Amino acid sequence: MTTLEDRPGTALLVVDVQNDVVGEAPRRDEVVSAIAGLVDRARSEGVPVVWVQHSDEGMPEGSDAWRIVDQLRPASGEPVVQKRYGDSFEATDLEQVLAERRVGRVVVTGAETDACIRSTIHGAFTRGYDVTLVADAHTAGDKSAWGAPPVADVVAHTNLYWQFQSAPGRTAEVAAAADVTLGSGERDAPAAAR
Template structure:
């Protein structure tokens, strides 16, 4: 169980599902459909949905690429966390938002697997959260031109594998499929 006291709720975190971020992503249509399924399930069960939205000099706030993909949209009242770094906790109000909601367990989805998703997973567990990666609800583009030795398929499979075997004292980590997600803690 999470090392965070009085935080027994779970939240679904949707990282950077923005037009420019996923434009060249691996199996984006399938990932979007899986995230959409999870959002519907979370909302019907009163599980908070937290949206993370990246901006930087190459993708400024308000630009077309900065917008969420049209198939996925925050509902009224759902938190939107603006970020500039890979880890969704760095210089954002994600931690205070989760604290206010009583959340100690995160279900993580989004993009890019080998950047913001992975950074946020590690940031969450380092901060005391139980963290579940939805293995068929995250994507990445081909990063080999920037030095990655892995294809998108390999990067996703590797991240799914190692997160399933990650552990820390008093915290749990796991990788599950969309069908296996249990929002109950």
């Protein structure tokens, strides 16, 4: 499993599900609904939910465009990591937030598939985390006008290649929201097995 020592826990990452990021995204409502279901499950199972929120010149902090969508709200005490780069770990306190919670596996949801999601899953994996990408809980804006494939193809390709990602001592997997196992590690093992 994870190459990070003494990190048996799992966290749900909700990356950039903000008004401007997902406003026109295909399958927006289905993706947000899948994420909301995972957030509810994580909370009920005692799995940390970590929110990631991007800002830049076009989406400044505090603006309506920057706000997390109304259907999703961080609960009191849930960390919200502010970022300015694609990889949610780059120049943020995400690693510290996860270390404090003894997290060695991240379950990744959000937007945009072809940018911040890809950067974050690779960033987590190269830092030693096990990474689960939730197949039906990420999306992107349509960039076909600039030569990119349709969003459905971008999502399908990312799901396809991530399930074959490998490295020593780490796991990469893709699972539908309904099939994601959130609990992990010694927290879920019977006391006698620890």
